[in-house]
Amino acid sequence: MLKLEGVTKRYKGASVNAVDNLDLEVRPGEIFGFLGPNGAGKTTTIRMVVGLLAADRGRIVVNGHDLASDPIAAKRSIGFVPDNPNLYPKLTGLEYLNLIGDVYGVDGPTRKRRLDHYLGMFELTSAVGDLVQSFSRGMKQKLALTGALLHEPPLFILDEPMVGLDPRSAHLFKSIMREHVHQGNTVFFSTHVLEVAEQLCDRVGIINKGQLIACGTMDELRRASGRAGSNLEKLFLELTDAGGDHEE
DSSP: OEEEEEEEEOOTTOSSOSEEEEEEEEOTTOEEEEEOOTTSSHHHHHHHHTTSSOOSEEEEEETTEETTTOHHHHHHTEEEEOSSOOOOTTSBHHHHHHHHHHHTTOOHHHHHHHHHHHHHHTTOTTTTTSBGGGSOHHHHHHHHHHHHHTTOOSEEEEESTTTTOOHHHHHHHHHHHHHHHHTTOEEEEEOSOHHHHHHHOSEEEEEETTEEEEEEOHHHHHHHHTOTTOOHHHHHHHHTTOTTTOOO
16 A cells, blocks of 8 residues: 655755665555654655655655656545644635545535535534634644545545544544544554554554664564563663653
8 A cells, every 4th residue: 555665865954864765565454653753754754655755765656656657646545634734724614625625526425425424523514614714723633634534545644643632533533543444445644642553553663763663563563572561652662762761
């Protein structure tokens, strides 16, 4: 579903690569957690995958489409929610969602059915006619999630998706992620909330200083570290040499 081969990115003026020769494969039908300390390269990687940043070298393939040679097909396979969604403040919520539906070619009856489902789930039905600029951060996050799911993307990519969600909405969103993969789709998300990653993910990848330092199921990570019974937080801290002093 998603494959990165030797993907590298260095920002202008930097002395080291933000992402350094990254190889990663995310399989169809799994929830994959992408973890790492602050500045490890998570968001840079995600921005390259969704086409917001160009890789300096390497290859990215989304749902069988090479991002460099077939960017439109690759991007049509993705639903993306950044950590701080930039929505159109002068549109109403419904106008924004209809814009997204038009971009992805979602037909009227399908659009209405899906919008009714997600807006009701996120308790946005009564507010969707208001201007986006009047929405709280949490409401904007829910609106962005609804828009990203509107075309039922094969690959759902999220950067810190739980930020701004109240506990009930976070619980619902976890259910949505599971439902999405049960339909044969894939979820790829970054998070600092290791408990959520341990509960939700089929596999996790840990990136540090731009390099993938671990990847696998919880059992595989435990075996590789020789730490049977360790939770994800302990494994993460050991693998990133964070100890108790690392700032999350």
